[in-house]
Amino acid sequence: MKTGRSLVQLVNELERHAVLKKDMVVPAQKLVSETTPAGQCHLVIDEPFGKKRYLMNDFACGQLARKLDIPLAYFKRMRTFDTELLDDNINAWLRINASDSYLVRTLGGRARAFLSARYRRLDNIDLAHSIVPVLLKLPGARFESVELTETKMYLKVISSRVAHEIVPGDVLQAGVVVSNSEIGVGRLRVEPLIYRLKCSNGLIACERSMRKNHAGRLLESGDEVLFQDDTLEAEDHAIFLKVRDMVETAVSETTFQLISEKMRKTMGIALTGDVVKAVQVLANRYAFNEIERAGILRHLIEDHQLNGYGLVNAVTGYSQEVDDYDRATEFEEIGGKMLELTSHEWQQIAEAI
Incomplete structure (x- = not known):
C-alpha cells in the first residue's frame, strides 16, 4: 500500500485549509471571466464589499465548462489560442444563465471548485473530527496510510486483530478506507480494505462500497452573494453517525471472511x-x-x-x-x-x- 503522510500532518493540513477556505453561492449575474494572454483563468466575483478576482485551477475550469455546456476540448483550445474568445463564450453563457446560482469553493484566494448550488458540503475536517475517534477504537487499529490530495482525503486503517491466514505464512488483515472529496470529484465512501501482511499490499473491495452523495437542498442566494461558512452541524452529525455504522460493517468478521474467500478462490x-x-x-x-x-x-x-x-x-x-x-x-x-x-x-x- 502506498504510504502518505502521518495522521498528525493530515490534521494540521486540514486545520490550515479551514482557515484559508471560503465558500460562496453566487448568482451568475455576479460572475465574470477574465483570462490572461498566458491562459490563466480568473473568476471575478462581485462581492458585497467589492469585486474580487480568483485564479481558477484546471479542475475548476473544467467544472465551469461543464456547467455552461461548453465542450471541454473547445474550452481548452480557446484557452490556448484565443483567450478573448474564451471570455466571450463564458460571459455570454453566464448572462444567458442569469437566473442560476453556483457554489464557488475557494482556498487561499484561488477558486478550487465551481459547483451546483445544490452541492452538499461534507468537509474533510468535520469528517476527520467525527470519524477518527471511531477508527481508533477498531480492534488493533493502525492508520496504515492517510493522505490529502488535490481532489480527495483518504483514511486507510487496518484492524490487525481481524486476520486470516489464507495459506501458511500468508496473512490477510481486515481494514477500511474512508474517502471524501470537497470539490465534487466523488462521494463520501466507506469501503472494506484487505491488507496482505507479507508484501504490504492493500486491496479495496469497492463492490461492497457504502456511499453518501453530496446532494442537498438548493442554496438560494437571490441577487446577492451568499457566504456559506456554517457547517450545517445537525445534518452533518446524522451523516457521520451513518458513516460510523458503515465503518463497523466494513471491518466486520462477516465482510472480511466473504472477501477473503473470494481471494482464496483466485488461487485456483x-x-x-x-x-x-x-x-x-x-x-x-x-x-x-x-x-x-x-x-x-x-x-x-x-x-x-x-x-x-x-x-x-x-x-x-x-x-x-x-x-x-x-x-x-x-x-x-x-x-x-x-x-x-x-x-x-x-x-x-x-x-x-
Missing part, C-alpha cells in the same frame, strides 16, 4: 496461456498504460505465482510504485474489482495466447 485460477498476453488483456480491460502494464507484469513474474491470486497481487503490489496517490488507490480498487470477475472473464485472461 491457473494462468495457462501466455502471461504477457494475460496482462495485456487485463490492461485493455482497465485502461493501463504501457508503463503500468510493464510494472504489473514484472511483479507477476518476480512473485512466481502464476495464478489469479498472483495477478491480483501484482496489480495491488504495483500500486506502491505509482507516484500519484489517487492513481495508486485506483489500482487497489482494481484489485478488488478483479475478485468480481466472472468465470468467463477470468478464462479470457488465464488462457490468453
Whole structure:
C-alpha cells in the first residue's frame, strides 16, 4: 500500500485549509471571466464589499465548462489560442444563465471548485473530527496510510486483530478506507480494505462500497452573494453517525471472511496461456498504460505465482510504485474489482495466447 503522510500532518493540513477556505453561492449575474494572454483563468466575483478576482485551477475550469455546456476540448483550445474568445463564450453563457446560482469553493484566494448550488458540503475536517475517534477504537487499529490530495482525503486503517491466514505464512488483515472529496470529484465512501501482511499490499473491495452523495437542498442566494461558512452541524452529525455504522460493517468478521474467500478462490485460477498476453488483456480491460502494464507484469513474474491470486497481487503490489496517490488507490480498487470477475472473464485472461 502506498504510504502518505502521518495522521498528525493530515490534521494540521486540514486545520490550515479551514482557515484559508471560503465558500460562496453566487448568482451568475455576479460572475465574470477574465483570462490572461498566458491562459490563466480568473473568476471575478462581485462581492458585497467589492469585486474580487480568483485564479481558477484546471479542475475548476473544467467544472465551469461543464456547467455552461461548453465542450471541454473547445474550452481548452480557446484557452490556448484565443483567450478573448474564451471570455466571450463564458460571459455570454453566464448572462444567458442569469437566473442560476453556483457554489464557488475557494482556498487561499484561488477558486478550487465551481459547483451546483445544490452541492452538499461534507468537509474533510468535520469528517476527520467525527470519524477518527471511531477508527481508533477498531480492534488493533493502525492508520496504515492517510493522505490529502488535490481532489480527495483518504483514511486507510487496518484492524490487525481481524486476520486470516489464507495459506501458511500468508496473512490477510481486515481494514477500511474512508474517502471524501470537497470539490465534487466523488462521494463520501466507506469501503472494506484487505491488507496482505507479507508484501504490504492493500486491496479495496469497492463492490461492497457504502456511499453518501453530496446532494442537498438548493442554496438560494437571490441577487446577492451568499457566504456559506456554517457547517450545517445537525445534518452533518446524522451523516457521520451513518458513516460510523458503515465503518463497523466494513471491518466486520462477516465482510472480511466473504472477501477473503473470494481471494482464496483466485488461487485456483491457473494462468495457462501466455502471461504477457494475460496482462495485456487485463490492461485493455482497465485502461493501463504501457508503463503500468510493464510494472504489473514484472511483479507477476518476480512473485512466481502464476495464478489469479498472483495477478491480483501484482496489480495491488504495483500500486506502491505509482507516484500519484489517487492513481495508486485506483489500482487497489482494481484489485478488488478483479475478485468480481466472472468465470468467463477470468478464462479470457488465464488462457490468453
